[in-house]
Each structure stands twice: as C-alpha cells, then as structure tokens.
Amino acid sequence: MTAIHSKTLAERIEDLLPQTQCTKCGYPACRPYADAIAAGEASYNQCPPGGQEGAARLAALLGKPVIPLDTTHGVERPRPLAVIDENICIGCTLCMQACPVDAIAGAAKQMHTVIAELCTGCDLCVPPCPVDCIAMIPVTGDATGWDAWTQEQADAARTRHDRRIARIERERVEAEARASARQASRSAQTAPEATEVTQATASNDDAEAKKRAIIQAAMERARKKKEELAKLGAGPKNTEHVSAAVQAQIDAAEERRRRLGVSDPGNASSDTNKPR
Template sequence: MNPLLIEAIDALLPQTQCGKCGFPGCRPYAEAIAEGRADINQCPPGDQEGIGKLAQLLGVPPKPLNTSHGLPRPGKVIARIDEQLCIGCTFCTRVCPVDAIVGAGKQMHTVIAAECTGCELCIAPCPMDCISLVSVAEKTDDIWRKQAADSARSRYHFRLQRLAREKQTSPKALRSKAIAQPKITPAAAEERKHAIVQAALKRAMAIRAQADNNRPPVK
C-alpha cells in the first residue's frame, strides 16, 4: 500500500462519503483504487470531471461513469428535515457520515446546512419520510470547493474516531447500568420499545393530519 498515492487519490474525491462507490467512504475507495481493487469510474458525485483527474493522476485512459453506482446530480443538494413531522427517532443522526444532523431522542432534528454533503444516506432510514433533498447555490471556485471537501473529510474521520471511542466505553457503561437497574426481560424490553415507537408515530400522524388540514386547497 502506497500512503502517498492514497492521499493523492483521496484529495481528488468529492468527500461526500455517500458510499455509492461500493465502499463506506471516500478514503476506503481511494485505498481500493490504489490497490487495484476498484476502478476510477465508480463515484457518481465526482462524475466525469473526477474521473478525468483520477485518470491523469494514475496515467490511465479516462472512461465513462459506471452508472450502476448511480447517476450524478446536477448542482449541489443538501438534506432538509420537515421539523413538524420529525418524531426524534435519531435514525438519521446514526447514519450521517459527517455528523451534520443534530437532535436528541424524541426531540426535533435539524440539518447543519453548511456541513451536509448531500449523501442521501439519511433519507431511507427515516420512518416518517420527512427528509428530502433540496438544491442550493453552489460556489464554483476551486478554493471554496477544496475547503468544503477538507471540512467533510475531517468531520468524517472525527466521526469514525468518536464511534470507535463509544464502542470501547459502551461495554463498561452497560455493565454499570445493569448493576444499577433491575433486569428487564427481552419481551418486556421489546414491548416497551414498541410502545414508544407507536406513541411517536401517533403524535407524528396527528401533526401531519393537522398540517394537511391547514394546507390551502389547490386551485
């Protein structure tokens, strides 16, 4: 493995961390390219411009985007949460690769627009379908784009470090919690979880119904 080559490849990737290339982030994809385990045309966000840069770096002919990994989006998009419908399930915060979604359990979540990469990973897990992608104005100068990519890369690596720390400390926390609290049977725990979800969904459906009633009729 050539660390310098991996760094050079990673620097050319868009840092959306979307996983569409078949790898869990831009850095793993860069490593796979450097090792010959992946092709240069598997990144939809990078599109033909990114493929051309990778081809020039590696001294190989450019090739068309492999659309089996997805299609590029025209312009920049970010995620937006309909805060009236959000039930605070935290599913979106768990999958955001750059920690660009904030919000506690049973509390409204929101997207940090400046940090969102538009990766789309938060959309599928949302049980209320209250997350959508919206187009935003995109700065086109290379300096700004590099700064945005560097920020996304840093947040991605920081998240990986945070998850690693939580994985190490969670067993201790779980043991302490088990000692402090009475044991709950799996059936009781599942019943409690189901009740919480159903209550949250009931609240969300009421909010959605109210929003539909207040929406002006289509002329």
C-alpha cells in the same frame, strides 16, 4: 536531516475524492474506495459526486485514460441539501445515526434539523427515516460534480467524518469498559457468597466425617466387648435361627451403616449366617 513523508497512492487518491462519504461508489466511505482503487480492485470512475471531472483527475494521477462515469453507481447531478420537515419529524435519531459527517442536530424525541453548511448531500439520512420527512433539495442550480463542490468543503467534510469515526470508536471502547466494570463488580459481590457456600459445605462434610468416626468407634468397642463375652462363654446363643422380623432390623441397621460409610469388621461374614 529533514524527514520527508511521502503519501501512499491510496492517500493521494483520497485527496482527489469529494469526501461526501455517500457510499455510492460501493464502498463504506471515501477512504476504503481509495484503497480499492490503489489495489486495482475498483475502477476510478465510480464516484457520482466527483462526476466526470473527478474521474479525469483520478485518471491523470494513475496515468490512465479518461473514461466515462459509471452510471450504475449514480449520475452526476447538482449538489442536494437534506431538509427535514420539522412538523412531521418524530425525533427517532435514525437520521443522525446515518449522517456520516454529523450534519444533523437534535435529540431523542426532539425535533431534528440539518445544518445546511455541513451537509454533503449524501442521501444517507433518507432511507432510515420512518416517517419520510426528509427531502433532498438541489441547491447549486446547473452546477454539478466538482463545479458544485469545493476543495475546502471536501476537506472540512473529511475532517468531520474522521472525527465521527474516532468518536464512535471511543464510545465503543468506553461502553465495553463499563460492561467489564459491571461484570467485575457482580463477580466481586458473588465471590463472598460462593466462599460462604463452600465453607458451609466443608463444615457439613466435617460434621458427617465426625459422625461416622464416632459410630465407627462405638461399633469397634461393641465388637471387642462381644469377643470378650464370647471367650467367657457369654456370647449370644441364638445366632443360627433368627426370626424374619429380627433379621429385617439387622438388615436395616447394616443398610444405615452402609449409607454412612461405616464398616463392621466383626460382621464381615454375617451374610453367610442369615437364614435362607
């Protein structure tokens, strides 16, 4: 069996558009306009480059009456050609970025020029030019609309536009991939540094814990020694009336132990023995 792939209504509408990609219809390109017509969201008389004949072609496809071109979107006119005054051009590349069919050649800070056979006369390169060096020159005499344009030219413009869109998308994906690679590289470089900081912190924590354990063990030995001396009657005799200076030293020592997290079971009730 042979598979038959029928075109959608939007695709059939797009085939009848001049593919100038001028946006005068109110949509960003010919295909979105075709989609809007197929969805009933736009009228079929909004394309000035197609002119009255273009509106008639679409009316026949849609089975609708022929209606006048909606001039709020522009008027039918002879096809113009963009011409750059190369003596004024500053090489900003803004016109190249605006051209929907890659009909302008040049480079940053270099003179630009329009490739005449590729220009669709869309006018989109004129507004962004900061030095007003682009003029739109009529090149088809009295011929307007489809009389000033051929199906072959439309097909070629459509191909260039589709290739441009694909290239822009590819460049976007590649740019995002490069950005992700740079971020991964930075993360890989900072990971060892973070590990070193973590290890240093852990080492410091271990040292503090060891210090507290040594102090705690020494205090425990002192407490046991004090208990043994007390049993032999050799304990401290003057614990009831301690001078203010000595008590301050005791308080300072207890504060240091508190900061270190060291407890002194033998002095648990020492606060009750302080002179008031």
